[in-house]
Amino acid sequence: MHFQIDRSLKTPLYKQIAKYIEEEILDGTLPTDKPLPSERTLAAELGVNRSTVVTAYDELEAEGLIQRIQGAGTMVTRDIWGMTKKRIPRWNQYIEAGSYLPNTPIAQKIRKHTAEDTLINLASGELSADLFPLAALRNIMATRSFIGHLGYDHPLGNVNLRQTIAKHLTHSRDIKTDDNHILITSGAQQAIHLIIECLLKQGDSVVIEDPSYHYDLQIFKSAGIQTFFLPAGKDGIDPQGLIKLHKRHRIRMIFLNPIFQNPTGTLLSIERRKEILDFSAEYGIPIIEDDPYSLTAFSHEKMSTLKSLDMNGNVLYVSSLSKIVASGLRIGWINGPKSVIERISDVKQQVDFGHASYNQWIANDFLESPFFEAHINELRNKLKTRRDHLIYYLNFYLQDKVEFEIPEGGIHLWCKFKEEIDEVKLLEESMKQGVIFVPGSTMGTKKGYIRLTFAREKEENIKEGVYRLSKALGKISKWMG
Numbered sequence: 001m002h003f004q005i006d007r008s009l010k011t012p013l014y015k016q017i018a019k020y021i022e023e024e025i026l027d028g029t030l031p032t033d034k035p036l037p038s039e040r041t042l043a044a045e046l047g048v049n050r051s052t053v054v055t056a057y058d059e060l061e062a063e064g065l066i067q068r069i070q071g072a073g074t075m076v077t078r079d080i081w082g083m084t085k086k087r088i089p090r091w092n093q094y095i096e097a098g099s100y101l102p103n104t105p106i107a108q109k110i111r112k113h114t115a116e117d118t119l120i121n122l123a124s125g126e127l128s129a130d131l132f133p134l135a136a137l138r139n140i141m142a143t144r145s146f147i148g149h150l151g152y153d154h155p156l157g158n159v160n161l162r163q164t165i166a167k168h169l170t171h172s173r174d175i176k177t178d179d180n181h182i183l184i185t186s187g188a189q190q191a192i193h194l195i196i197e198c199l200l201k202q203g204d205s206v207v208i209e210d211p212s213y214h215y216d217l218q219i220f221k222s223a224g225i226q227t228f229f230l231p232a233g234k235d236g237i238d239p240q241g242l243i244k245l246h247k248r249h250r251i252r253m254i255f256l257n258p259i260f261q262n263p264t265g266t267l268l269s270i271e272r273r274k275e276i277l278d279f280s281a282e283y284g285i286p287i288i289e290d291d292p293y294s295l296t297a298f299s300h301e302k303m304s305t306l307k308s309l310d311m312n313g314n315v316l317y318v319s320s321l322s323k324i325v326a327s328g329l330r331i332g333w334i335n336g337p338k339s340v341i342e343r344i345s346d347v348k349q350q351v352d353f354g355h356a357s358y359n360q361w362i363a364n365d366f367l368e369s370p371f372f373e374a375h376i377n378e379l380r381n382k383l384k385t386r387r388d389h390l391i392y393y394l395n396f397y398l399q400d401k402v403e404f405e406i407p408e409g410g411i412h413l414w415c416k417f418k419e420e421i422d423e424v425k426l427l428e429e430s431m432k433q434g435v436i437f438v439p440g441s442t443m444g445t446k447k448g449y450i451r452l453t454f455a456r457e458k459e460e461n462i463k464e465g466v467y468r469l470s471k472a473l474g475k476i477s478k479w480m481g
Contacts, residue, residue, distance in 0.1 A: 003017075003020045003046070005017075005046055005047065005048065013048055013052050014052045014053070014055040014056040014059065015056075015059075017042075017046065017048075017052070017053065017056035018056040018057075018059045018060050021036070021056070021060055021065075021066075022060060022063070022065055025065050025066075025076050030076050031076065032075065032076045032077070032078045034075075035072060035073035035074055035075055036057075036066065036073065036074040036075065036076070038073065038074070039053045039054050039057065039074075057074060064077055065077055099222060100218070100219075100222045101218040101221050101222045102218065103216075103218055104216065104218070104442060106424065106427070106439060106442050107216055107442060110123050110436060110438060113431060113436055114436060117431075117436075118434075119431060119434055119435055119436045120434060120435040120436070120457055120461050120464060120465035120468065121436055121453075121456045121457055122435060122436065122437045122452045122453055122454070122456065122457065122462075122465050122469075123436045123437050123438045123451075123453060123456070124453060124456045125213075125262065125323070125411065125412070125453055125455075125456075126322065126323070126327045126455065126456060127323065127324075127326070127327070127379075127411075127455050127456070128455060128456050128457060128458060130458060131379060131382060131383075131455065132325070132326045133325060133326070133366070133371060133375040136366065136369070136371035136372075136374075136375060137326075137362060137366060139371070140362060140365045140366060140369065140371075141362065144365055146358065146361055147361070148357045148358070148360070148361045149357065150357060150358075151357075152353050152354055153354050153355065153357050153360065154354070155345045155346070155348075155349050155354060156179075156180070156182065156183050156184065156341065156342075156345050157182070157183060157184025157333075157354065157355055157360060158184065158355075158357060158360040158361070158364065159179055160360075160364050161184060161331075161360045161361075161363060161364040161367075162179035162182045162184065162333075163178075163179045164364050164367045164368050165179075165182055165184075165333055165367070166178050166179050166181075166182060168367055169317075169335060172295060172302070173291075173294060173295075173302075173303075173305050173307070173308060173319075174302070174304060174305065174308035175305060175307045175308050175317065175335065177335050180338055180341070181335055181336060181337070181338055181341055182333050182334070182335050182341065183333060183334045183341045183344055183345050183348065184331065184332070184333055184354075184355045184360060185320075185332040185333060185334060185348065185355070186330045186332065186352070186355060187320050187322050187327070187330050187331070187332040188290060188292060188318050188319060188320040188322065188332040189217075189332075190332065190348075191318045191320075191332050191333070191334045192214070192217065192219070192255075192288070192290065192318060193219050194334070194344045194347055194348055194351075195288055195316060195318075195334070195344065196219050196220065196223050196225065197219075197223065197347060198343055198344045198347050199253070199286075199340070199343075199344075200223065200225055200252060200253060201224075202223065202224030202225070203224060203225075203226065204225055204226065204252040204253070205225075205226045205227075205228060205245075205249040205250060205251050205252055206220070206225055206226070206227055206228070206251065206252060206253045206254065206255060207227075207228050207229070207230055207237075207242060207245055207251055207253075207254045207255065208227055208228075208229060208230075208255045209229070209230060209231075209232040209236075209237055209255075209256065209257065209261065210229035210230060210231050210232060210444040210445055210446070211232065211263055211264065211414070211440060211443040211444025211445075211446065211449070212229075212232065212255075212257065212261070212262070212263075212443060212444060213257065213262040213263065213290075213443060214255050214257070214290070215227075215229070215442075215443050215444050216442050216443055226249070228245050228249060228251070229444070229445060230242065230245070232261055232264055232266060233266070234266055234405060235266070235267070235268065235269040235271075235272055236256075236258060236261070236266060236267065236268030236269060236272050236273075237256070237268070237272070237276075238272070239272055239275035239276050239278075239279055242254065242276065242279050243279065246279075246283060246285070251283075251285055252285065253285065253286050253287075253288060254276070254280070254285060254286070254287045254288065255288045255290065256268065256276070256287060256288065256289055256290065256306065257289075257290045257291070257292075258273060258289060258291070258305075258306055259291055259293055259294040259303050259305065259409070259410075260293040260294070260296065260297075260407055260408070260409040260410030260412075261410075262292070262293075262410070262412055263412045263414045263438070263440070263443050263451035264405070264407075264412075264414040265405065265406075265407025265408075265409070265410050265412050265413065265414060266405065266407070267303075267408070268306075270304065273304075273306055273309055274309065276306070277306065277309060277310060277311075277312075277314065277315075280312075280314040280315075281312050281314060284314075285314075286314055286315070286316060287306060287310075287314055287315045287316070288315075288316050288318060289305060289306045289307055289315050289316070289317050289318065290318045290319075291305055291307075291317065291318065291319045292319060292320060292322065292323040292324075293323060293324075293409055293410040293411070294319075294409075295324055295376055295380075296323070296324065296379065296380055296383055296409045296410055296411070297380065297408060297409040298380055298381075298383065298384040298387070298408055298409055299408060299409075300377065300380060303409075305317065307335065313336070313337050315336070316334060316335070316336040316340065317334070317335040317336065318332065318333070318334055318335075319332065319333060319335075320332030320333065321363060323411065323455075324376065324379060325363075325366065325375070329359055329362065329363055330355075330356075330359060331355075331359060331360070331363040380409075383409075383411060383454070383455060385459065386454040386455065386457075386459055386462060387406075387407065387413065387454050389454070389459050389462045389463065390413055390452060390454045390462050390466065391404075391406065391413070393462060393463050393466040393467070394413075394415070394452075394466055396466075397466050397467055397469075397470040398466070398469075398470050398473065400418065401417060401418055401419065401473065402415045402416065402417055402418065403415070403416050403418060404416065411453055411454060411455035411456075412451055412452070412453050412454075413451070413452045413453075413454060414440070414449060414451055415449060415450050415451075415452060416448060416449050417448050417449070417450075417473075419477070420448060421448055421473070421476065421477070422447075422476070423439040423440055423441060423447065423448065423449065423450055424439050424441070425476050426439070426450070426472055426473060426476050427439050429472040429475050429476050430468065430469055430472040432472070433468040433469070433471050433472045434468050435464075435465045435468040435469050435472070437450050437451065437452050437453075437469070438450065438451040438453075
């Protein structure tokens with residue numbers, strides 16, 4: 001083919017190839033009685049990966065312009081000008097046209113490999129199976145009758161569960177509320193998505209921490225929201241930075257994870273919490289408090305949430321059972337002003353007609369039972385032990401190559417390398433060595449950091465995981481040095 005790829009264009013290479021072949025077919029240059037070059041031959045001729053040619057041929061086949069015939073190769077469709085040819089959708093165009101942006105390639109790779117491979121998993125932000133309260137949940141299912149119904153439940157979620165969560169928030173998190181101010185969601189992530197979809201519009205500006213789990217959520221970009229970042233230091237974000245950002249960009253909402261923040265593990269100081277609440281009250285800007293970890297304090301001390309200090313109803317409080325009981329239950333909630341809860345509930349009804357009644361029943365009975373408090377106490381102790389294992393072996397195998405603040409709760413350790421490294425290359429090499437983590441650049445603007453999660457693997461695997469990480473670091477240090 002007399003065709004040259006133009007790599008300076010933003011048009012994907014497969015689209016350039018498909019467009020050229022389509023034009024050649026339509027003007028009659030490519031005949032119907034001769035096969036097109038094989039995928040491998042054309043890839044070599046154009047200097048591209050074979051997968052690029054495969055994708056181009058897939059698109060042309062979807063258009064009905066070519067057909068793959070076993071034993072004969074890839075041919076121009078004979079009845080291209082006829083009406084009998086059945087055509088299938090150009091799925092690639094539909095995939096690219098969707099309003100929801102895909103996860104970043106690194107995030108997709110991490111999720112794919114943690115789901116399919118036998119890597120030591122220091123990446124996934126969830127508990128390992130042996131930290132789930134399986135015995136207690138089995139006891140509930142075996143000894144208590146299901147008293148709910150299997151039809152659609154209340155738009156806000158099961159009333160018994162909402163009442164139990166209201167009591168739980170008052171007792172465990174010093175948040176005084178009632179069931180009419182709570183919406184049950186499918187985990188905290190759905191809660192965040194619903195808030196963005198319901199309460200913000202395209203072009204609005206929001207503040208998130210840097211680094212932050214929220215940094216990696218494509219929902220902000222999908223919704224056309226402008227995100228501005230404030231550094232999350234040892235004591236959390238600086239409230240003075242909020243004032244400066246608001247004067248420049250008219251901030252509409254603030255997203256915070258103030259207690260054992262993901263990924264840094266830090267606590268927003270009480271002084272800064274009060275300043276941020278004062279800022280919110282002065283300018284009328286709502287705060288979204290994402291609180292997965294406040295019950296995991298290794299000291300067993302009760303943590304003061306932002307919501308518990310909020311006297312004006314400016315905080316929407318989001319939490320779940322995912323990080324403290326079991327991610328598969330998919331039980332989360334939003335607590336806030338009744339009018340806001342009802343608005344978000346209306347949209348949730350449009351999405352899924354409410355949450356699964358069986359899961360709500362199990363969650364309610366577990367939260368009400370003495371099993372819950374015993375489980376949380378045991379969880380704190382086990383997480384602390386795993387944190388200590390991780391720190392010990394980081395110091396043993398990596399010695400003075402990394403530095404970190406020791407978290408007093410949560411499930412993550414935020415590590416900074418003292419030498420300059422490419423954390424994405426480190427991830428690639430670590431996966432070859434059999435361990436996976438989250439590169440820091442996927443959670444913020446800083447480079448040279450990684451997030452290690454100590455809740456997902458058993459204690460005996462943490463040592464081996466850090467050893468494999470040290471081997472990977474040694475290899476890329478040689479390449480870079």
